[in-house]
Amino acid sequence: MSNKMWGGRxxxxxxxxxxxxxxxxxxxxxxxxxxxxxxxxHVAMLAEQGVVSPADAAAIGAGLDEIRAEIEDGAFAFSRQxxxxxxxxxxxxxxxxxxxxxxxxxxxxRNDQVxxxxxxxxxDAMDALDLQLxxxxxxxxxxxxxxxxxxxxxxxxxxxAQPVTFGHxxxxxxxxxxxxxxxxxxxxxxxxxxxLGAAALAGTSFPIDRHMTAKALGFDRPTANSLDSVxxxxxxxxxxxxxxxxATHLSRFSEEIVLWSTPQFGxxxxxxxxxxxxxxxPQKRNPDAAELARGKAGRVVGALTGLLTVMKGLPLxxxxxxxxxxxxxxxxxxxxxLCLAAVAGMVRDMTPDAARMKAAAGAGYATxxxxxxxxxxxxxxxxxxxxxxxxxxxxxxxxxxKELEALTLEELRSVEPRVTPEVxxxxxxxxxxKSRVSYGGTAPANVRxxxxxxxARLADEARAGD
Numbered sequence: 001m002s003n004k005m006w007g008g009r010x011x012x013x014x015x016x017x018x019x020x021x022x023x024x025x026x027x028x029x030x031x032x033x034x035x036x037x038x039x040x041x042h043v044a045m046l047a048e049q050g051v052v053s054p055a056d057a058a059a060i061g062a063g064l065d066e067i068r069a070e071i072e073d074g075a076f077a078f079s080r081q082x083x084x085x086x087x088x089x090x091x092x093x094x095x096x097x098x099x100x101x102x103x104x105x106x107x108x109x110r111n112d113q114v115x116x117x118x119x120x121x122x123x124d125a126m127d128a129l130d131l132q133l134x135x136x137x138x139x140x141x142x143x144x145x146x147x148x149x150x151x152x153x154x155x156x157x158x159x160x161a162q163p164v165t166f167g168h169x170x171x172x173x174x175x176x177x178x179x180x181x182x183x184x185x186x187x188x189x190x191x192x193x194x195x196l197g198a199a200a201l202a203g204t205s206f207p208i209d210r211h212m213t214a215k216a217l218g219f220d221r222p223t224a225n226s227l228d229s230v231x232x233x234x235x236x237x238x239x240x241x242x243x244x245x246x247a248t249h250l251s252r253f254s255e256e257i258v259l260w261s262t263p264q265f266g267x268x269x270x271x272x273x274x275x276x277x278x279x280x281x282p283q284k285r286n287p288d289a290a291e292l293a294r295g296k297a298g299r300v301v302g303a304l305t306g307l308l309t310v311m312k313g314l315p316l317x318x319x320x321x322x323x324x325x326x327x328x329x330x331x332x333x334x335x336x337x338l339c340l341a342a343v344a345g346m347v348r349d350m351t352p353d354a355a356r357m358k359a360a361a362g363a364g365y366a367t368x369x370x371x372x373x374x375x376x377x378x379x380x381x382x383x384x385x386x387x388x389x390x391x392x393x394x395x396x397x398x399x400x401x402k403e404l405e406a407l408t409l410e411e412l413r414s415v416e417p418r419v420t421p422e423v424x425x426x427x428x429x430x431x432x433x434k435s436r437v438s439y440g441g442t443a444p445a446n447v448r449x450x451x452x453x454x455x456a457r458l459a460d461e462a463r464a465g466d
Contacts, residue, residue: 034120109200145451149444152357160364187238194219198229240304251297303328
């Protein structure tokens with residue numbers, strides 16, 4: 001008895017193990033809506049070109065609409081024996097409308113069909129993630145505007161370096177999110193070519209109109225090479241690369257939330273909504289949402305590595321290895337979406353401790369660079385000499401157990417006799433951040449302007465999208 005999917009070339013059914021390793025319906029059912037959309041565009045084009053009759057096209061379109069409703073209602077029975085989403089839909093269509101269903105697959109192959117479905121799915125995922133990134137930017141910018149002049153330590157090597165503002169620190173992640181969105185946007189632009197009509201690998205002899213299907217499905221144009229059309233997974237790799245970088249940004253911020261919420265830092269407090277307790281230590285408040293967002297970045301990075309490994313040795317065109325292209329992408333998109341929601345929630349939920357941050361900002365001689373700059377500007381010292389003088393003053397303060405601003409004029413002059421009383425105007429942390437007025441600097445006026453600018457841009461985007 002011939003195989004009902006592959007026709008007369010095969011006389012028996014596959015082995016159970018073959019069926020197990022070959023079936024993809026366990027995950028590619030996620031492509032159902034994209035598969036139906038592609039089929040509707042394809043059959044409409046076939047009818048327009050006179051390849052199928054208007055009556056058959058109408059029956060196929062109506063049947064596909066009914067199948068879509070069944071899937072949305074959870075009433076559709078997916079079959080492993082039918083391998084994938086394409087054959088599941090086509091088989092159900094045959095049950096509904098009879099022999100006319102067989103005309104749907106004219107002038108296409110499962111190769112260009114899955115390439116189309118997957119592109120459509122990734123495009124939808126990019127659009128959804130872009131909206132989530134925009135909401136995270138909004139949450140960060142709102143918090144930054146509220147905390148534009150809240151002083152905190154800035155770090156290099158995890159050591160106190162120079163005072164910055166909490167708002168400035170948050171806006172750094174707004175910029176990272178902007179680049180993440182730009183990467184998704186760039187990848188989306190390159191993705192937005194339609195492979196439908198490439199058929200198995202060589203195109204088709206039927207008089208199809210690929211520009212019509214491309215337009216109907218929201219693509220900019222059809223793909224230009226049939227071999228590349230069915231074998232390309234660059235769009236999935238680019239999606240995963242952008243997702244991996246984005247997840248890394250979220251992981252870095254989550255690490256800071258973990259640090260800031262410790263009793264040792266005490267810069268922020270998360271509410272019970274984003275904290276958990278310990279089964280044995282009643283005093284614990286664990287920032288598990290941040291830790292999980294940090295940990296889940298590994299899954300997204302792993303998905304990119306996995307697909308690169310799948311694709312690296314494949315000759316043109318399609319190979320069954322490429323069935324392994326989807327699960328990692330599906331998981332990465334879902335994981336990143338969850339992490340974006342969690343991080344945005346934590347940003348809105350966190351309560352910063354301004355006094356604790358300001359106290360930490362003044363520790364560790366964080367205004368030493370301000371002193372060196374003052375020596376250059378006020379006394380005309382070359383910076384390298386000013387750096388050396390400042391180092392000696394820091395050593396003096398450390399020996400005396402004092403912060404720089406607590407040193408007397410006489411103590412300062414014991415190192416550099418030309419120091420004037422005006423020096424104390426630059427040694428406090430608030431004076432330090434106010435002085436950083438260069439574009440992109442941490443001065444509160446800069447931070448407030450940047451936060452307001454971002455909020456206006458994001459509001460404009462939201463209005464344009466409505």
